[in-house]
Amino acid sequence: MAVRSWERALRLGLCALGLALSVYALHVETSRERDPDYRAMCDLSPSISCSKVFTSRWGRGFGLVEDILGKHSIFNQPNSLFGIVFYTLQTLLGFTPSTLAAITLLGTSMVSIAGSLYLAYILFFVLHDFCLVCVTTYLLNGALLLLNCKRLVCLSPSGQRSAKPKRQ
Numbered sequence: 001m002a003v004r005s006w007e008r009a010l011r012l013g014l015c016a017l018g019l020a021l022s023v024y025a026l027h028v029e030t031s032r033e034r035d036p037d038y039r040a041m042c043d044l045s046p047s048i049s050c051s052k053v054f055t056s057r058w059g060r061g062f063g064l065v066e067d068i069l070g071k072h073s074i075f076n077q078p079n080s081l082f083g084i085v086f087y088t089l090q091t092l093l094g095f096t097p098s099t100l101a102a103i104t105l106l107g108t109s110m111v112s113i114a115g116s117l118y119l120a121y122i123l124f125f126v127l128h129d130f131c132l133v134c135v136t137t138y139l140l141n142g143a144l145l146l147l148n149c150k151r152l153v154c155l156s157p158s159g160q161r162s163a164k165p166k167r168q
Helices: 005-034 050-054 065-069 079-094 099-126 132-155
Strands: none
Touching: 005 050, 005 079, 005 132, 050 132, 079 099, 099 132
């Protein structure tokens, strides 16, 4: 089955926005590390601050890697780098019309949703903050999950339309 044009356009739009937000988040984090007085465009108030979130312990390795593998582990990277890898993978595999690619897309989307739910909990109940960039990426991840579910269903034998029998 070929990838439908509306699916390509939607995936490309979602992933482009996700990539842009991830690159922006990385910019904010690195700028804030170099200059503690740096004020990001997404810092609207003390309780609506993306730089507060990005520079928190949960902004690197999801707040888990440092405790498990150490602060200097190669896996203890800014969450935005994981986002860049995720959205790039979603883009590239999204244009591959195979069942294996669809399964991989769905699997990585499920992992991103688990991460989004975890980070949303941290955002609201631990940091008591609202991050526009974070919440937008959570919504993008949800939209990609739905798109990837639809794609896998369409690729399955029961999801494909059967050809009409020819009249004799």
